Amino acid sequence: MTDHLLESCRLAKTQTYSLYLAKIDISNFEDIFTENATEKISSGASIFETDDLGEEASVYIFENIPTPPNWLSVLSGAFNDLPSIKNKTSCAVIVFSHLNRIWVSPFSHGWQFIDDTKIEMDFGLRVAINSLDDDKVNRIDRSHLGEAMKGVSQSAFQRDLEAFGIDEALDLVRRISGRKEGDAFARSISGATALKISREMELSELADVAAEALVRFKSTAYKATGFHIIDKVQPILDRVVLAKLDARAVEIIKNGGDNFELSMPGWSEDDVVYYGLNGPGLQGRFPDLLMTKYRQALGDNLSALSVETITSKHGVFAEFNNDAASKKRWSIKKSLIGSLVIDGGLYAISEGEWYRLDQQFKQEVDAAFQTLIMTWVAKPLVITKKISDDGKKTGFESELDYNTRCARCYGQVLLDQEVLTVPAIPFGKFEACDLLDIDNKRLIHVKKSSRQSSVLSHFFKQGSNSARILKTIPEARDVMIEKVRGLTDDATADRLRDKFGETLAGWTVEFHIVDAPRDDGTHKIPFFSRITLRDEARTLKAMEFKVGLKFIPT
Numbered sequence: 395m396t397d398h399l400l401e402s403c404r405l406a407k408t409q410t411y412s413l414y415l416a417k418i419d420i421s422n423f424e425d426i427f428t429e430n431a432t433e434k435i436s437s438g439a440s441i442f443e444t445d446d447l448g449e450e451a452s453v454y455i456f457e458n459i460p461t462p463p464n465w466l467s468v469l470s471g472a473f474n475d476l477p478s479i480k481n482k483t484s485c486a487v488i489v490f491s492h493l494n495r496i497w498v499s500p501f502s503h504g505w506q507f508i509d510d511t512k513i514e515m516d517f518g519l520r521v522a523i524n525s526l527d528d529d530k531v532n533r534i535d536r537s538h539l540g541e542a543m544k545g546v547s548q549s550a551f552q553r554d555l556e557a558f559g560i561d562e563a564l565d566l567v568r569r570i571s572g573r574k575e576g577d578a579f580a581r582s583i584s585g586a587t588a589l590k591i592s593r594e595m596e597l598s599e600l601a602d603v604a605a606e607a608l609v610r611f612k613s614t615a616y617k618a619t620g621f622h623i624i625d626k627v628q629p630i631l632d633r634v635v636l637a638k639l640d641a642r643a644v645e646i647i648k649n650g651g652d653n654f655e656l657s658m659p660g661w662s663e664d665d666v667v668y669y670g671l672n673g674p675g676l677q678g679r680f681p682d683l684l685m686t687k688y689r690q691a692l693g694d695n696l697s698a699l700s701v702e703t704i705t706s707k708h709g710v711f712a713e714f715n716n717d718a719a720s721k722k723r724w725s726i727k728k729s730l731i732g733s734l735v736i737d738g739g740l741y742a743i744s745e746g747e748w749y750r751l752d753q754q755f756k757q758e759v760d761a762a763f764q765t766l767i768m769t770w771v772a773k774p775l776v777i778t779k780k781i782s783d784d785g786k787k788t789g790f791e792s793e794l795d796y797n798t799r800c801a802r803c804y805g806q807v808l809l810d811q812e813v814l815t816v817p818a819i820p821f822g823k824f825e826a827c828d829l830l831d832i833d834n835k836r837l838i839h840v841k842k843s844s845r846q847s848s849v850l851s852h853f854f855k856q857g858s859n860s861a862r863i864l865k866t867i868p869e870a871r872d873v874m875i876e877k878v879r880g881l882t883d884d885a886t887a888d889r890l891r892d893k894f895g896e897t898l899a900g901w902t903v904e905f906h907i908v909d910a911p912r913d914d915g916t917h918k919i920p921f922f923s924r925i926t927l928r929d930e931a932r933t934l935k936a937m938e939f940k941v942g943l944k945f946i947p948t
Contacts, residue, residue, distance in 0.1 A: 407594060408581065408592060408594050409593070409594075409597075410590060410591070410592045411499055411591060411595075412588045412590045413497060413498070413499050413518075413588060413589045413590075413591070413607060414498040414499070414500075414505075414513045414514075414518075414587065414588050414589075415495060415496075415497060415498075415513060415517040415604075415608070416495065416497070416498060416512055417512055417514060418495065423452055423489040423491075423496065425512060426496060426498055426508060426509060426512045426513065427454075427487075427507055427508065427509060428506075428507055428508065428509045429509075430507065431454075431487075431507035431508075431509075434507075435454060439454055439455060439456050440455040440457070441453070441454055441455075442455070447490045447598055447600060448490040448491055448492035448600075448604070449490075449492060450491045451488060451489065451490035452488070452489055452490070453486055453488045453489075454487045454488075454489070454504075454507075455485075456485050456486070456487075456504070456507065457484045458482060458483050458484060460480035461480060461481065462478070462480055462481075463479060463481050466479055483502070484502065485501060485503045485504035485507070486501040486502065487499070487501070487507055487508070488500075488501075488600075490600075490601065490604075492604050492605065493605055493608060495608065497600075497601075497604045498513070499600060505588070510587070510631075511633045513587065514587075514611075515631035515632050516587070516628075516631070517585075517587065517589060517607075517611055518569075518584070518585035518586050518587055518588045518590065519569065519570060519585045519586055519587075520585070520610070520613075520616070521589045521610045522569075522571070522572075522583050522584065522585025523570055523616040523619070523624065524610040524611075524613040525583050525585075526570060526572040526573075526574055526583060527572070527619075569586035570583075570584070570585050570621075571583065571584040579591070579603070579606055580592060580593045581593050581594075589607055625752055626751075626752050626755045627749050627750070627751055628749060628750045629747065629749055630741065630747075630748040630750060635748075636748055638736065639734070639736065639741055639743070639748050640705075640727070641701055643704075643730065643734060643743065644699055644700060644701055644703075646734060647685070647689070647699060647704075648697060648699050652912065652913055652914075653732045653733060654685060654730050654732030655685050655730075655731055655732060656683045656685055656688060656726070656731070657683060657729055657731045657843075657920065658712050658724070658849075668680065668681070668712070668789040669681070669710060669713075670710065670712075670713070671687065671709070671711075672708070672709050672710070672723060673703075674707065674708075675692075675693075675695065676688075676691045676692075676708060677691065679713070681779055681789045682910050682948065684910065688708075688726070701727075703726075704725065704727045706725065708725070708726045709723050709724055709725045709726055709729070710724055710726065710729045711723040711724075713789075728745055728746035731743065731920045733751070733756075733921065740752075740753050740756060742921050744920065744922050745847065745848070751921075759925050760924065762924075762927075762931070763919075763924045763927065763928065766927065766928075766931055766941060766942060767917070767943050767944075767945075768904070768942035768943060768944050769944075770944060775796070775799055775800055775803055776946070776948065777790050777791060777796050777908050777948060778791050779948075790842060790908065790948070793810065793828070793841070793842050794810050794811060796840065796842075796908075797828050797829055797840055798810075800840075801829060804829075804831070805833075806829045806838070807829070807830040807832065807881060807882060808828075808829065808881070809825070809826055809827055809828060809829065810828040810829070812877060812881070814826055814873045814874055814877055816867065816869055816870045817869075818870070819863055819867060824859070824860050824870070825860060826860050826864065827857070827860060828840045830878070830890075832886065832889055832890050833889075833893075834902075835893055835898075835900050835902060836901070836903075836904050837857070837860070837901065837902070837903050837904070838906060839853065839856070839857040839905050840906045840907075840908075841853045841907050841908070843908070847919075847920035847921075850907070850920065850923035850927075851922065851923050853905070854923070854926045854927045855926065855930060857903055857905060857930070858903070858930040858933055858934055861903050861934055861939055862934075862937060864894075864898060865897070865937050871891075871894050874890075875887050875890050875891050875894070878890050897938070898938075898939070899938065900940075901939055902939065902941070902942060903934055903940070903941050903942075904941075904942045904943070904944060905927075905942070905944070906945075907919065907943070907945055908946045908948060909945045909947075909948070911945075917945040927943065
């Protein structure tokens with residue numbers, strides 16, 4: 395090893411850098427900054443230039459006035475004569491041009507001064523998925539659409555992508571982190587909007603890193619790996635695109651299009667009794683949360699509807715069967731479910747978030763949904779409406795009341811809210827179903843809400859899980875048989891044991907959902923719930939269950 399190389403090794407330390415890529419139409423350095431940062435630059439932020447980074451580079455240093463830390467006033471309440479401590483939090487942002495693109499690398503909290511409408515929002519993620527092995531991942535930030543849950547899955551060891559429980563489309567990879575052995579590009583890589591890398595390097599080498607990152611950003615190599623799932627459903631983070639989607643959605647609502655319906659965001663086990671609209675001039679309580687009700691409430695003001703109105707002025711609320719529960723409120727935008735096509739792309743909104751969908755994927759999900767819809771052999775019981783004492787509110791009876799009537803009418807066993815305790819399963823408890831049809835071998839699950847994406851997804855998973863437990867754990871079947879014996883009689887319990895057999899052969903898992911038909915007479919559920927239903931139906935069929943979906947009329 396030469397003396398020069400030895401000296402280079404001594405100088406090059408492992409550093410961690412964050413790198414952003416500006417959109418291709420950005421050509422001026424200061425265009426990437428927020429309005430707040432631009433004001434700071436105009437009022438005297440320090441700017442230095444260099445020729446050692448890319449074709450041209452500048453560093454913007456933002457210094458703040460020293461101020462006492464917040465915790466000092468807390469301590470002074472109990473301690474006397476504390477020193478006068480002042481912190482000075484400063485940051486810097488490097489902007490450089492290379493390969494006809496603008497690059498940004500912040501230090502400390504400098505990322506807060508970057509205008510996210512001016513940068514490629516998936517740059518870091520795409521570099522990461524084209525750099526890492528899908529079987530060696532140690533962190534995934536994800537958003538699970540079907541259950542409306544956001545979280546972080548981490549592992550102290552590198553793991554296969556599938557080990558994190560990510561299936562196609564439901565788990566959206568927001569950030570990927572991992573290591574790639576033998577890759578000189580970086581020791582470790584983390585990608586979201588920014589690319590974060592750790593490697594031995596000097597700052598002047600950042601331009602070379604940017605050049606390689608640009609190649610990987612444009613690559614489609616990920617399509618041959620487990621990371622291809624990001625093409626199924628992609629979260630929209632670009633604020634320019636989001637503004638266009640919001641505006642188009644408002645136009646469709648104003649023009650009477652049937653692209654969107656209203657739903658209650660989030661999931662809750664509480665039974666909703668009434669829905670209502672809140673905002674200037676909006677009144678009424680309804681059993682269903684329908685877009686037609688919102689349009690009717692707006693009346694002549696519908697033509698003045700705007701993005702601001704659905705985002706911050708108008709909303710929906712729910713009142714629950716539990717008297718102790720307070721009303722829960724959401725904006726109209728957060729309550730929208732549906733999809734639209736714009737600039738040749740298919741986009742869907744769920745709980746206020748927009749996603750781009752793969753057209754073929756959506757068609758496959760829709761087709762699978764249609765095959766699961768079953769018709770009623772006999773006319774089903776209609777869920778009944780009830781009027782509040784003051785006559786101003788109209789709501790549906792509770793699920794328990796409806797299921798109780800069904801059990802009496804059809805000779806079924808009511809298991810709604812009956813918890814089975816089985817030590818052999820994780821957490822020890824589960825609900826088998828709402829209604830048990832022994833003679834026809836049916837495990838029936840009932841849900842009032844047909845337009846709450848996360849509620850329905852949880853509902854389908856719960857039904858699938860209970861069937862799996864009964865199928866695979868004999869002790870669970872024994873517990874259920876004894877539960878039925880206690881609720882009914884010995885003859886009914888013995889008949890259930892005979893029908894179960896050793897394998898539950900010939901049993902059907904049915905999901906019954908209360909729903910008012912759309913204008914064309916059809917029934918639908920939110921798209922992301924259709925994904926969950928499709929996947930859970932596949933799982934159930936693999937266990938040799940039949941699966942069906944029926945809609946309870948209102």
